[in-house]
Amino acid sequence: MGSSKPISPFRLSSLLRSQKDPSLAFQIFLNPQNHYRYSILSYDLIITKLGRAKMIPQMELILQQLHNDTRHRVPEPLLCHVISFYARARLPSRAVQTFLSIPSFRCTPTLKSFNSLLNALLTCRRFQTITHFASRLSEFGPPNTCTYNILIRSCFFQGRTDRALELFDEMRRTNVCPDQVTFGTLIHGLCKDSRMHQAFGMKKLMIQEFKLKPCVSVYTNLMKGVCEIGELHRAFEIKDEMERNGLRLDVVVYNTLVNALFKAGRKEEALRVLEEMKESGYHWNSVTCNVMIGEFCRQKNFQEAYRILDGVEGVKPDVFGYNVVIGWLCKVGKWSEANDLVQDMPRRKCVPDVVTYRTLFDGLCRWTQFREAAIVLDEMLFKGYVPHTKSLNEFVCGLCREGNFELLSTVLSGLASRGEFCNEGIWNVLVSVVCKQEKLAAEPFKIFKALAVS
Template sequence: MRFVFSVLGTFFKLGLQPDVITFSTIIHGFVLDNQVPEAARVFTKMVEGGHCKPNVVVCNTLIKGFCKIGNNSFAIQLLTNMEERGFNPDTVSYSTIIDSLAKGTLIDEALKLFAEMIRRGIAPDVVTYTSLIQGLCDIGRCKQATRLLNYMVSQSVFPDLVTFNVLVDTLCKDGKVVEAQSVIEIMFQRHIEPDTITYNSVMDGYCLRGEMDEAEKVFDLMVWKGSMVNVRSCNILINGYCKSKNVDQAYRGLQGFRGNDF
């Protein structure tokens, strides 16, 4: 990136006019290189210099950069400026900021932006909903996350494996393994196959409740399905045995795992 301005200078010396792709590439490069302030300066020069008008892709790249360094206020300001400059933000523009707000536990601000997004007729996608569901689950608002999942389906936006895993993991951490199993049933109905992360969460939930027989059944199911058990799966079961004061079984399990190359 340290050579980029030299190359840009050569553009002008040769009488070539950089276009939106040129500036978009430079801004994207600075964002990837964690030089977001430099990317913002290039964007400002692009706008003020009148070389060319930025498009949604350029703005989304810079929004991603601001969110990457946790500067959500600048990202929201740019979102507002996009409309003032005559081109509308898209799903990516909103989803990027919503994801950043949700990860920063600013879930209420994220929900407000989500409401604004819908009000403006911009359709949220599975990434938008998953970010919000994750954010709600992270702060213990699981019921609201479940309602949002139901609303998501009502809008014909269907959850993917990541969305379901977020909800299953949170329910299991709260000890609500029965509810988590209900979510898994919905996964099967939608022809989404649970993966190692799904089953690890359920097994961990049973271990937290001290229901080791049920945890073992999940582990055996994973083994039966083939190539699903990993080191985390084994650690969850060993931890469960230890917490239930069954150290001998934990040790026997450890020996068995070694024998199976886990």
């Protein structure tokens, strides 16, 4: 039986483009029976498919083959994509290695790949490495708008607002024109830092000097900022300005207003905004549900909160909404209902997270339900979660106060078996009981001695 007819580079590219499954595309690309010559386009297609699917080992295999295929001078944008795929996979060191190896791919690195590396490091929050490479910026030419946008964003992530503003001033001095992203980043950072006067000044500069129109997200950040400082009248002024400028209000704007109004005790106005939201064609999302759940819980109206958890508005709340209800139930002493709700979450297709377990554990301890708390603690540890150190210390202290040393021994043995018994606070509690509570000293001393030996 003769060998199959070789597939042309064009045909290979067509096959790769049409194949939705990255694993099958990988098999097609490496099929040894086809004997085709690979084109840059086919390399680009398969690397992109594998990178987007986070199939990093397979992508690296193709990348090594491309590296060794000396017929091709690899285009810089392809390597920029590889750097971004490493960022998405949270592999910053490999992103750096790829950037440094660009010359070995018969390609000259430019500001484009340098910016890709900076952005990858920002995605992975490697701020020190950003600083290191930023010192080499002159090797790749003067910074452009993209470079400054990345560096400014990095500063805000680190809480260095003043340095971000210095970079913006540097942009203007060197005639690098800021864009929508620049102003959006600056305004967002200033609002997060509650520097609202400067944020509004930046919006004015954006419009008057650079003739850029603020987008919905700029207005939303300003609205969130003024709501945080309790200036709701300015939030409505922003809403009016958006409507005058022909910007369609989105669900984030409405959620921001509703949440702020409820927190300020202006329930009727909040309900009117919700009605306006509905009339504008927007449906509730998980954030809207969480806002309403929070309000009903503040009113101790748990039946309405449960109604929203049941998806009555056509959308299921996320785990945040459940955690709010659980927290409030624990706060008012309904710890049994909180426990039942946590147990029911998987049936409701919502997976409890570390906050869920910590909230329930804290609530059970607060109401001295230590046996139930021990069960929750065991489930937490099994799932890889740990309670707050303060909560764990209070739990141990509570068991000691009750003299429930049998349960204490079981709990501490479980902690020790999982490598979690390394808390100085727990030792201090045990030592305190041994030294001060003479009537109860025998049992805790046995536990203390056994764990010290282990």
